[in-house]
């Protein structure tokens with residue numbers, strides 16, 4: 001089975017890295033095509049994947065085609081692909097916003113599966129989901145699970161939940177990076193070197209995420225908050241300041257803004 005990536009930016013590079021580092025997907029089964037050739041050349045030399053110069057070459061070589069261009073490039077990519085595609089080829093798209101019905105306009109005879117990974121795929125820690133049409137076979141869905149398991153975890157969701165998964169699972173790393181940097185910056189103000197402050201903040205966030213994951217169903221996150229807040233202590237001052245400053249509401253509004261933009265991409 002051969003795999004062809006169209007678009008070799010941040011996400012495709014992360015997925016190709018995961019595939020090549022697994023023992024499941026040999027590099028000689030992976031093909032790549034990018035608008036500018038520098039990224040193709042780099043991935044070919046780093047991982048040993050095959051570089052394609054044209055859509056014709058990539059489509060001819062691939063059993064599974066992974067679309068990893070920005071949503072605004074999809075229409076022209078799909079128009080170029082449509083006359084070249086064979087019915088048995090599986091299409092996987094990781095683009096935000098575009099529903100399965102969008103792809104069916106261009107490729108009515110092919111199975112298209114939407115996958116939403118996140119940028120933590122770069123370190124093998126993506127939280128991913130996929131939505132498949134009724135026509136998708138169990139083997140096609142299993143292939144998607146196997147492929148994206150090389151860069152983290154993956155669950156199947158109904159397409160109605162794809163946008164909120166994208167916001168809470170795949171846009172949120174940006175918010176979390178901002179939070180980590182804000183903690184570190186505050187540490188710098190009080191004398192910590194930035195590198196040390198970042199290590200402390202990121203490590204604390206990692207541990208906190210582990211605590212939440214290991215207590216789901218047993219303790220509410222606010223039970224954990226209460227365990228940090230000593231009566232009359234220091235942390236409660238920070239917690240109440242965050243509440244006064246609408247910390248939670250700000251996060252909710254950020255997710256709402258992501259959802260609004262996602263809907264506009266359709």
Ligand SMILES: NC(=O)C1=CN([C@@H]2O[C@H](COP(=O)(O)OP(=O)(O)OC[C@H]3O[C@@H](n4cnc5c(N)ncnc54)[C@H](OP(=O)(O)O)[C@@H]3O)[C@@H](O)[C@H]2O)C=CC1
Pocket residue numbers: 006007008009010011012033034035036039068069070071073077094095096116117118119170
């Ligand atoms: N970044 C993220 O956190 C996530 C992104 N996504 C989705 O993944 C997709 C890719 O995002 P990301 O990797 O961040 O974006 P990038 O901009 O890093 O990568 C997109 C790549 O597509 C290439 N490209 C553009 N047009 C064409 C074309 N016609 N043929 C071949 N290659 C083309 C670009 O080439 P060039 O080098 O010339 O610019 C670029 O390398 C998007 O649809 C996004 O919604 C999904 C989950 C998370």
Ligand SMILES: O=C(O)[C@@H]1CCC=N1
Pocket residue numbers: 096166170171
């Ligand atoms: O910002 C974006 O459009 C993509 C979708 C999820 C993360 N990044």
